[in-house]
Amino acid sequence: MTVVRLWRCWAVGLLSVLALALPACGAEDEASGEGDVKTDVGVTSEPCPDSQHKDRGCIYLGTLSDLTEGPFAPLAVPITDAQAAFWKRVNANGGIGGEYDVDVAEYTRDNKYNPEEHVAKLREIEPNVLALAQSLGTPPTLAGLEIQKQGEVVAAPATWWSGWSFDDESLILESGQSYCTESMNGLDWAAEEFGKPAKVLAVGYPGDYGGDSAAGVKIWAEANGATAETVETAPNATAGNQDAVVGAIAEGRPDVVFLATGPAEMAEIVGKAVAGGFKGQFIGSVPTWNPAILKSKAAPAVEASYHYVAPWGPFGSNSGAHKAMAEATGGKPPANDGYTFGWIWSYPLKAVLEKALENGDLTRAGVREAVDQVTVDYEGALPSRKYNGNPNETVVREAVIVKPDPKAPVGASVLKDLFVGPTAEGHDFTEACSTSS
Numbered sequence: 088m089t090v091v092r093l094w095r096c097w098a099v100g101l102l103s104v105l106a107l108a109l110p111a112c113g114a115e116d117e118a119s120g121e122g123d124v125k126t127d128v129g130v131t132s133e134p135c136p137d138s139q140h141k142d143r144g145c146i147y148l149g150t151l152s153d154l155t156e157g158p159f160a161p162l163a164v165p166i167t168d169a170q171a172a173f174w175k176r177v178n179a180n181g182g183i184g185g186e187y188d189v190d191v192a193e194y195t196r197d198n199k200y201n202p203e204e205h206v207a208k209l210r211e212i213e214p215n216v217l218a219l220a221q222s223l224g225t226p227p228t229l230a231g232l233e234i235q236k237q238g239e240v241v242a243a244p245a246t247w248w249s250g251w252s253f254d255d256e257s258l259i260l261e262s263g264q265s266y267c268t269e270s271m272n273g274l275d276w277a278a279e280e281f282g283k284p285a286k287v288l289a290v291g292y293p294g295d296y297g298g299d300s301a302a303g304v305k306i307w308a309e310a311n312g313a314t315a316e317t318v319e320t321a322p323n324a325t326a327g328n329q330d331a332v333v334g335a336i337a338e339g340r341p342d343v344v345f346l347a348t349g350p351a352e353m354a355e356i357v358g359k360a361v362a363g364g365f366k367g368q369f370i371g372s373v374p375t376w377n378p379a380i381l382k383s384k385a386a387p388a389v390e391a392s393y394h395y396v397a398p399w400g401p402f403g404s405n406s407g408a409h410k411a412m413a414e415a416t417g418g419k420p421p422a423n424d425g426y427t428f429g430w431i432w433s434y435p436l437k438a439v440l441e442k443a444l445e446n447g448d449l450t451r452a453g454v455r456e457a458v459d460q461v462t463v464d465y466e467g468a469l470p471s472r473k474y475n476g477n478p479n480e481t482v483v484r485e486a487v488i489v490k491p492d493p494k495a496p497v498g499a500s501v502l503k504d505l506f507v508g509p510t511a512e513g514h515d516f517t518e519a520c521s522t523s524s
Contacts, residue, residue, distance in 0.1 A: 124186070127450040128238075129217030135190040140178070144187045146440065146449070148174075149216035150195040151208055151231075152223040152245065157200030158322060158349070162374070162425035163223055166245055167195065169429030170220050172415040177437060184444040191220045198223060202230035209234050218436060218454055221245050221429070225295035232258070239451040241458060243436045245428065247373075247398065248295040249302075250519035252478045257458040260435035263398025263469060264483050266296060266372055267520030268511050270303025270345055272486035273370040273396040275508025277343050278311070281368055284342030289317045290332050290356065291347030291372075295521065300347035300372050302520035310510050316341070322349055333359045336367075343368050350377035357393050358385030371395035377423055378498030381491060390491045394502065397487045399468045402427045403496035406467035408434075420496035427497075431468050438463045470505070479516045486511070 135145035150170065153163040171191055178188040194216050196208035205227035213234060219242035222228045228244050235242060235258050242259060244251060249265035264272065270289070277284060289304040291297020301317045308315035318335045320326055329352050336344055337360070344360075346353050346369060353375040360369075369392050376395050380386060400409060401424050412430045421427075442457035443449050459475035473481055488503040 123447055124444060125448045125450050125453060129215060129451075130187070130449050135178075135188045136193060138178070138188050138190075140182065140188055143182055143185075146183060146187045146189045147193055147216045148189060148191045148218055148220040148436070149209075149212045150191055150221045151198045151205055151212075151219065151227070152195070152221050153200040154195075154197040155199060157198070158324075159200055159223065159374075161377070162423060162428070163200075163245070165421045165423060165425035166223070166429035166432075167221065169412065169415075169421070169426040170433050172412070173430050173433040173437075174220070176411065176415060183437075183440050186444065187440075187449075189440070198227050200224050200227060202227045206231050206234070213238055213240060216240070217449065217451060218242065218440075220433065220436060225250075228259075239455050241436070241439065241451075241454050243432050245432060246295070247299075248519070249299050249516075249521065250295070252482045252516065253519055257455050257474065260439065260458065260474070262432050262435060262463075262465075262472075262483070264486055264511075265303075265520065266299035266347060267303035267306070268482070268484055268514075269372055269396045269398070269486060270300050271307045271511040271514065272484075272506070272508045273345060273394075273488070274304065274307040274311075274343065275510050276394075276396075276486075276488050276503060276506075277368055277370055279508075281343075283311060283313070284367075285313055286339070286341045286343075287313055287315045288336060288339055288341035288344045289315060289347070290320060290335075290344060291317075292321060293319050296372070296374070297347040298521040299519075300345065304345050306514060306520065307510050310513070320348060320352065323351060323355070326352075329355045329359070332356050333363065336360045336365055337363055340365075341367055343370060345370050345372075346375050347372040348375055350375055350380055353393070354380045354383055354385040354389060358383075358388045361388035361392055365392075367392075369393040373397045373424075376489070376491075376499060381493050381498050386491075390493075393491065395489050395499075397424075397489050398483070398485075399427070399431055399465075400487050400501045400504070401489055401495070401497050401499045404468075404501055406465075408466035408468035411466065424497050424499075431465060434465050434468075435461070435463045435474075482516045484511045 129147040153159045174189045194212040198205035209231040222242040223245035225248040249267040251261035289301035438461040492500040
């Protein structure tokens with residue numbers, strides 16, 4: 088999720104500086120035994136704050152998210168709320184192996200989707216946490232990756248950049264398809280539903296989000312004998328409006344426009360283009376959706392011409408994971424699907440912590456070692472997956488097609504459940520589809 092070009096520059100610069108300047112926080116702590124379990128950082132024999140389970144120790148996880156003024160705060164707040172609810176459920180059902188509860192509140196910090204802020208907050212909490220329950224944003228996560236490497240800190244990322252599939256450090260526990268695969272699957276579905284498009288226009292923000300999405304569009308076009316063009320845009324806070332994009336659509340007359348923007352920009356583009364006579368289809372990346380759009384002037388055009396591709400079903404879908412999150416909210420729908428993201432992103436770290444405890448090694452090195460040993464169970468929200476192996480074999484290719492639906496809990500419902508299109512199925516993933524800068 089990249090919005091401002093300056094932040095990407097910060098991320099690149101910070102990586103080189105941090106490699107030289109930062110100490111290996113927590114790496115030199117001596118491992119101590121908690122019973123028969125080895126521990127070092129972020130694990131105590133004392134109960135978690137406010138825990139009702141006085142016979143259990145505590146595992147502290149950090150959270151670095153966009154909680155106030157950053158561009159993804161509307162999604163990040165429910166993401167963080169969902170992760171708190173997820174771990175509360177874990178604790179209520181026996182914790183980690185019946186021996187430890189998990190605390191994700193004590194070391195939650197606001198990174199404002201700013202790489203410098205992220206690094207500062209990571210350095211603040213790193214000496215006290217075993218792993219990161221959330222690291223939001225590709226540029227911020229990359230900016231702090233050297234700290235993670237030095238301290239062997241595993242993290243669940245709140246980002247779908249394709250490069251995470253090529254993390255050979257076993258530090259990043261990504262879930263779901265990448266923005267790149269998302270484009271391939273969305274266009275495969277469009278070809279099946281509306282006829283194979285001859286011309287596709289990729290519209291998106293520069294960097295890992297729009298760049299990865301556009302790369303997937305290009306891969307699809309090359310594999311299917313179509314032409315693809317790319318138009319970069321920015322949030323309205325920077326660009327002012329999306330008239331340039333609307334003009335490019337009117338001039339180019341693509342059959343399908345694939346969008347990797349924010350919800351407000353998506354609604355403006357679709358509304359204005361349809362009002363101007365555009366008859367093609369719009370397909371959006373999952374961050375383009377917000378149920379509030381259904382109350383906007385663009386709603387009729389969006390309902391008629393727009394679908395989005397998601398890594399899993401929206402809140403209210405029929406899986407064990409979705410039923411569990413609905414129970415956690417008391418049946419009340421969240422503000423948006425950020426809640427669904429946060430919940431499902433949490434399963435891999437739960438599996439890793441359980442495996443590390445089973446191995447008798449809850450040190451950071453032990454947690455990192457467990458990454459390559461687990462098979463993650465997503466309670467039906469996604470097929471189970473492993474992280475160990477050739478990325479072309481472990482990369483997630485499944486997608487869901489979602490349509491706007493005013494009657495659904497978060498304004499959207501599944502049109503086509505988990506599937507893999509022929510382009511995504513046949514693509515050889517040997518490297519990231521796009522760079523992160």
